[in-house]
Amino acid sequence: xxxxxxxxxxxxxxxxxxxxxxxxxxxxxxxxxxxxxxxxxxxxxxxxxxxxxxxxxxxxxxxxxxxxxxxxxxxxxxxxxxxxxxxxxxxxxxxxxxxxxxxxxxxxxxxxxxxxxxxxxxxxxxxxxxxxxxxxxxxxxxxxxxxxxxxxxxxxxxxxxxxxxxxxxxxxxxxxxxxxxxxxxxxxxxxxxxxxxxxxxxxxxxxxxxxxxxxxxxxxxxxxxxxxxxxxxxxxxxxxxxxxxxxxxxxxxxxxxxxxxxxxxxxxxxxxxxxxxxxxxxxxxxxxxxxxxxxxxxxxxxxxxxxxxxxxxxxxxxxxxxxxxxxxxxxxxxxxxxxxxxxxxxxxxxxxxxxxxxxxxxxxxxxxxxxxxxxxxxxxxxx
Numbered sequence: 001x002x003x004x005x006x007x008x009x010x011x012x013x014x015x016x017x018x019x020x021x022x023x024x025x026x027x028x029x030x031x032x033x034x035x036x037x038x039x040x041x042x043x044x045x046x047x048x049x050x051x052x053x054x055x056x057x058x059x060x061x062x063x064x065x066x067x068x069x070x071x072x073x074x075x076x077x078x079x080x081x082x083x084x085x086x087x088x089x090x091x092x093x094x095x096x097x098x099x100x101x102x103x104x105x106x107x108x109x110x111x112x113x114x115x116x117x118x119x120x121x122x123x124x125x126x127x128x129x130x131x132x133x134x135x136x137x138x139x140x141x142x143x144x145x146x147x148x149x150x151x152x153x154x155x156x157x158x159x160x161x162x163x164x165x166x167x168x169x170x171x172x173x174x175x176x177x178x179x180x181x182x183x184x185x186x187x188x189x190x191x192x193x194x195x196x197x198x199x200x201x202x203x204x205x206x207x208x209x210x211x212x213x214x215x216x217x218x219x220x221x222x223x224x225x226x227x228x229x230x231x232x233x234x235x236x237x238x239x240x241x242x243x244x245x246x247x248x249x250x251x252x253x254x255x256x257x258x259x260x261x262x263x264x265x266x267x268x269x270x271x272x273x274x275x276x277x278x279x280x281x282x283x284x285x286x287x288x289x290x291x292x293x294x295x296x297x298x299x300x301x302x303x304x305x306x307x308x309x310x311x312x313x314x315x316x317x318x319x320x321x322x323x324x325x326x327x328x329x330x331x332x333x334x335x336x337x338x339x340x341x342x343x344x345x346x347x348x349x350x351x352x353x354x355x356x357x358x359x360x361x362x363x364x365x366x367x368x369x370x371x372x373x374x375x376x377x378x379x380x381x382x383x
Contacts, residue, residue: 030293032314035335041348043326043338044380047367048089052076052375056358064144065377066105066112067364068126073105073112074369074377081105081114081124086364089379093129097122102140103154103187108147109166113154115141121154123169133169137162143187146197151211153190153197161190161199161207163214173214177201191241191248193262200237204252206265220265222252238276239319240360244300249286251275257288259303269303277319278360280327282341287320287327295320295329297344309344312337321361321368324382330357334372352378 056063056077065074071092075081079097084090103115111123111132117140123132139156145164146153151172152164163172188200196217197209208217222237239251247268251257253276259268273288273296280287285306286298293313297306316332320339327339334352339345354372362369370378 030314032316032332033312035349036311036337036346038346039348040350041338042350043348043383044328044336044350044368045383047379047381048084049379050074050082050084050089050091050377052078052080052082052377055375056371056373063101063104063114064359064371065362065364065369066107066144067362067369068107068112071126072364072369072377072379073107073126075101075104075114076375077101081112081129083112083126083129086367086379093127095124095129095131103142104144106145106147106152106189109149109152111147111152111166113145113147113152115143115145115154117141119156121145121152121164121169123152123166135164135169135171137164137171144189146190146192148192148195148197148211153192153199153209153211155187155190155199157187159201161209163211175207175209175214175216177205177207177219188237189240191243193243196263198241198248198250200239200241200250200252202237204237206237206241206250206260208263208265218265222250222256222258239278242279242281244281247300249279249281251279251288253291257286257298257303259300271298271303271305273298275319277317280320280322282322285322285341287322287341289317289319289329293317295327295339295344297341307344309339309346311346316356318357319360321363323363323368326382328361328368330361330370332356336370352376354378 072084079099082094083092101114102117106113110126115121119139122134137156139158143155154162159177161175190197190199197211199207206222207219237252242249246262248260256270257273258270274291275288277289288296290296295309318330321328327341330336335349337349338347354374354376356373359371368380
């Protein structure tokens with residue numbers, strides 16, 4: 001009888017660089033490249049910093065902040081959830097759920113959602129943090145829930161996609177998609193557009209769902225399980241799908257990145273680029289931290305590679321963030337590197353306290369939210 005295994009590859013190496021052990025958030029399995037000989041500059045200005053109980057690790061790197069208007073909601077792996085005023089960093093409310101959290105934060109429709117390894121989704125009131133409801137979805141919750149008016153879409157670890165009523169937490173519908181074999185367990189966030197959602201699965205399929213009825217509209221393979229071994233056959237969609245205009249961009253691990261026409265499974269172009277990380281996007285290009293640890297820029301309209309930067313390989317890079325004519329990536333030592341989006345040249349870097357930068361950067365208005373492994377959430381503004 002075949003045993004089903006799950007692994008989390010996002011943090012496997014421990015490095016003693018720079019004194020003391022640091023988590024090395026990488027899949028490349030190579031020695032970290034040295035920090036390039038570029039200026040150390042404060043190109044991001046600290047706005048505020050929030051400390052959370054518990055240390056972020058490989059399994060909680062997706063426990064990302066979420067913003068809603070003038071406030072940010074942050075969650076720590078130990079169960080602490082807090083709402084922070086975006087402009088000042090003042091705490092508006094704080095609760096301790098006294099349980100490990102693994103999925104979140106999702107926000108909208110007056111609630112903030114977090115998920116647990118045991119399969120519970122907990123809704124807190126957006127304004128005062130009181131618990132509104134909690135509901136079991138049957139499988140571990142590792143991805144942030146997505147919220148639309150009336151419905152929260154939750155991706156469970158066993159392949160189920162669940163629609164929860166935002167007012168009561170009652171399960172409105174369940175879509176079950178069986179996942180066999182080894183998975184990376186990073187899990188992408190569902191993307192809601194209007195009354196439809198697209199959800200990436202751990203076997204490389206992309207599913208579109210009518211969120212009012214819980215009906216599958218279509219599904220299509222993005223990644224292909226093509227290796228000889230179980231590890232070689234990993235094809236998870238772990239980077240969040242991105243929508244720009246009428247084009248949807250989706251990436252699969254050990255497979256490809258595709259551009260699709262919105263509302264259909266029709267592929268406009270595909271590129272042989274593998275990633276587990278969220279990618280950056282601007283008017284002209286997509287920016288991807290590849291499986292090999294390089295940063296790749298692709299033409300957004302054709303999928304052709306524009307440039308590739310390999311000077312930061314082995315440094316456990318985050319996904320890139322394209323903002324205000326800059327390209328930013330973080331690494332396992334807390335460095336943020338500033339790249340030129342036109343050619344990939346590394347312009348400068350600065351270092352944050354708190355260890356490795358985990359999870360994706362979150363852009364909230366004009367503030368960049370960055371999570372460090374020791375439980376700090378940094379709010380940074382562009383100079």
